[in-house]
Amino acid sequence: MFEITRIENFSPTTFLWEVRAPEIARAARPGQFVIVHCDETSERIPLTIADFDADAGTVTIVIQAAGKTTLDMMAYRAGDRIANIAGPLGQPSEIENFGTVVLVGGGLGVAPVYPILRALKIRGCRTIAIIGFRNESLIFWEGRFRDYSDELIIVTDDGSYGEKGLVTQPLKRLITERQIDRVIAIGPLVMMRASAETTHPFNIPTMVSVNPIMVDGTGMCGSCRVSLGDEVKFACIDGPDMDGHLVNFDELIIRQRRFVKYERQSLQLHEKKCQK
Amino acid sequence: MSKIEIKRTLPAHLPPQTRRHDFNEVVCGYTVEEAVAEAGRCLQCKKPLCITGCPVKINIKEFINFIAQKDYKSAYKTITDANLFPSITGRVCPQEKQCEAACVLGNKREPVSIGHLERFVGDMARREAWHEIHGRQTLPKKAAVVGSGPAGLACAYDLAKAGLTVIVYEALHLPGGVLTYGIPQFRLPKEIVDSEIENLTRLGVEIKTNSVIGRIHTIEELMTRFDVVFIGTGAGYPMGLAVKGDALNGVMSANEFLTRVNLMHGYDFPRYGTPVGIGKNVAVIGCGNTAIDAARTAMRLRPDNVYIVYRKRLEDSPARKEELRHAQEEGVQFVCRTETKEILSDAEGWVSGMDCLRSDEGSSASFLLEVDTVIYALGTLANPIISRTTPKLKIDKGGYIYTDKDTLMTSIPGIFAGGDNTKTQGTFTTVIHAMSTGRRAARGMLEYLNFSIEE
Ligand SMILES: Cc1cc2nc3c(=O)[nH]c(=O)nc-3n(C[C@H](O)[C@H](O)[C@H](O)COP(=O)(O)OP(=O)(O)OC[C@H]3O[C@@H](n4cnc5c(N)ncnc54)[C@H](O)[C@@H]3O)c2cc1C
Ligand SMILES: Cc1cc2nc3c(=O)[nH]c(=O)nc-3n(C[C@H](O)[C@H](O)[C@H](O)COP(=O)(O)OP(=O)(O)OC[C@H]3O[C@@H](n4cnc5c(N)ncnc54)[C@H](O)[C@@H]3O)c2cc1C
Ligand code: SF4
Ligand code: SF4
C-alpha cells in the first residue's frame, strides 16, 4: 500500500497527489510516468510524474478528473492509501544543452512539462515556457515555472489572464522571430498536433508526450501502440516522448475513443454512487 | 495385457452448453476411484518410455504405481522431486506431445492419462496441505529473481529451499506471469496459482510487485545488493499483425484482451473498472494456445460468433489437443487455411469486417468475414526493457537473452536467465520448460556461489 501524503486542489476537477513511494522517487527522471491502481476493482491508469523528491521519498502526480477512475480518485484524502503504483515507466526525456528550448504546456500538460523544464534549465538551456489554460481560475504552478524559465508566456482561451488565445500563437511568433533549437509540447492531443504542425515548416525538432490508452505499461499488451512514421511503437516502452513530426495524431485521436461506450457506462455508475 | 482397458478413464467435464457462458473450470478432475482405475491401466513397463517424454523426467511409472496402491502422499513426493507444481502442469502441459506421446500404451490403445493423474495428486496435496516446509539451513547469500512467471517461481523455490534469502520482483500488481494474466480461470483456476505462490512466501520468499526492473532498479543495481540474479521476464511482447487496418478500434492483441479479462476482471465490468471492449462477432487470428484461450474467453462474454482464423490446417495447430476439442464443443468456429488480407473500417475508424483469402489445394478464394472485433495471437517476442537498460547483457537477434547451456548463466557473471526470454531455436515455450529452466538456473546459481546441491 502507498500513502497519499498530500493533496492540493487546483480547481474543482484538477488536483495534485503526493504519494510516498521512495524507490520510485529515487529512480524517477523527467518525462516518465507511473501506473496507478487504486484498489482491486479500479482500472490501472497512467499518470505522468509531475515532480519527485528522492529525499522525501515522494512522487507528485497532477490529475484531471475525466472519467470514472479519476473522479473516484477525488474521494481520497491525505493519509489514505492506494493499492498499487508502478514506475517510473517509459523512457526519460532527453536532457541536454540544446540551446534555446520552448516548452509548451496545455491544460494539465503543464504539470509534466515542469520537471523537464527544470532539468533543461539546470543543464544550461535557455528556456522559454508557454503555458495555456482555459481561464484564469485553472492556472497553477505559475511561480514554479517562473523559477526555471528565462521567459514565461501565459495564455488563456478567454483572455482572463495573460495573452488571449491558443498556445500555438506565441509559439509561432517565437519561432519566426528567433533561433529556437527545440520545442517540447505536452497537453491534449489536438494541442500537441497543432504545435507540431506549427514547427514542422521550420524544421525545429519537436517532442511531444503521447498518451494512448494503456493497460500494463510494460510492453506486454500493445494497447499503447502509436504509428511513428512507418513504424509501430509502444508508448509505454519506446515513449511517451516521441518525435511530434512523425506521430500519426489522427490515428491516436481515434484510438483514444476505443472505449467511449464503456467510459459512459462507468461514469453513470460513478454518478449513481455519488448520489447515494 | 488384455485386461487393460483400451480407453482411458476420462474425468467429468462441465457440459459445453453451460460452461461456454461461465468461467468455471471445464475439467473437473478425477475422483479417487477414477484415479485408481486409470493408474491401474499403467503397465509398469520395464523401460518406462513415458519418462523420456517428460521435460523434467518425473518418475511417472513410480508415482502412478503409488496411486494404484492408494499411497497418494508418496506419489506426491515422487512427483515433486522433479516438478514443484503438479496442480499446474497436470492442467497445462501439452501431454499429448510429451509424456503421453511416449507412453507405450499409446501404440494400440489410449495412453495413460498422466496429466490428469498428476493433477489429481497435486490437487489432493493442496487440499490436505501436504506441502512441507523444510526445517532448513540459512545461507548468508541473497538472490534477486526478476519476473514471477513459472520460470521465476521455480527458481525462487529452489533457491529458498537451499537457504538463500530470495526477493522476487514482479512488474505487474499480481504475481504469476502468464499463469495469472494469460491462461484463463476455466483452464487454470487462480486459486491454484495463488496457493502455489503462498507456499513460496511461506518458505520465506518475498515478492515485490509493481517493480519493473530496468526502470525502478537496473540489473546492475541489483548486482550490488544481491549475490546472484535470475531474469525470468518471459516473452510477452506481442507481435503485430502488419496488415492494413491493424490499428483500427476493435483490433487488439490477445495479451491485451486476456489481461483485461483475467488480470483486471473485465468480465465483471462495470463492477470492476476495466472494460474489455469486444463486439458481437469476434475473429481471433492464430491457432496456438493463446489464440484458443482468447477465443474461448471471448465465447464466455456472449458474442454471437467467435471465429478462429488460421493460415494452416487445423491439424497443424500447436495448441493442446484437449483445448482444441473444448473450443469446438463450445461453439468456436474454425476458419482454416485462411489469410487475413485487410481489416476493413467503417467511417469512424472501427472494424467493420475482414478481407480474407482462403486457399485449398490449388485454388483460392477471397471472402468477407463480417466481424466487429479482431484479436490477434501471432506470437510474442522477448520484452526489451531489461536488454535496453543492461548494455552488457548479450542477446540474440530476436532479443532473447543468451545463456550458457548448462549453468544458464548470461554473459554477465552472477546473472542467470531462463524461461521464455531465453528461447533458442528448437526449444519449446511451455510452462514446464520455463519451470525446468528456472530450476536449472537455481542449480547454476548455487554452484556459482560454491554451494553443493543435495540431489
Ligand atoms: C503516458 C500518459 C501520461 C498521462 N498523464 C496524465 C496526467 O499526468 N494527468 C492526467 O490527468 N491524465 C494523464 N493521462 C491520461 C489519464 O491516464 C486518463 O485521463 C485516465 O486514464 C482516464 O481514466 P478515467 O477512468 O478517469 O476516464 P475514462 O472513463 O477512461 O475516460 C474519460 C475521458 O478521458 C479520455 N481518456 C481516456 N484515456 C485517456 C488517455 N490515456 N489520455 C487522455 N485522455 C484519455 C477519454 O477519451 C474520455 O473522454 C496520461 C496518459 C498517458 C498514457
Ligand atoms: C494465453 C497463453 C496460454 C498458454 N497456454 C499454455 C499451455 O496451455 N501450456 C503450456 O505449457 N504453456 C502455455 N503457454 C506458454 C507459457 O505460459 C509460457 O511459456 C510460460 O508462462 C513462460 O514462463 P516465464 O516464467 O518464462 O514467463 P512469463 O510467464 O511470461 O512471466 C514473466 C513475468 O515477468 C514479468 N516481467 C516482465 N518484465 C519484467 C521486468 N522488467 N521486471 C519485473 N518483472 C517483469 C512479467 O510481468 C511476468 O509476470 C501459454 C501462454 C499464453 C500467453
Ligand atoms: S510435467 Fe508435464 S510432461 Fe512431465 S509428466 Fe507431468 S504432465 Fe507430463
Ligand atoms: S509408458 Fe505408459 S504404461 Fe509404461 S510405465 Fe509409462 S505410463 Fe505406464
Ligand code: FES
Ligand atoms: S501499455 Fe501495454 S504495451 Fe504499452
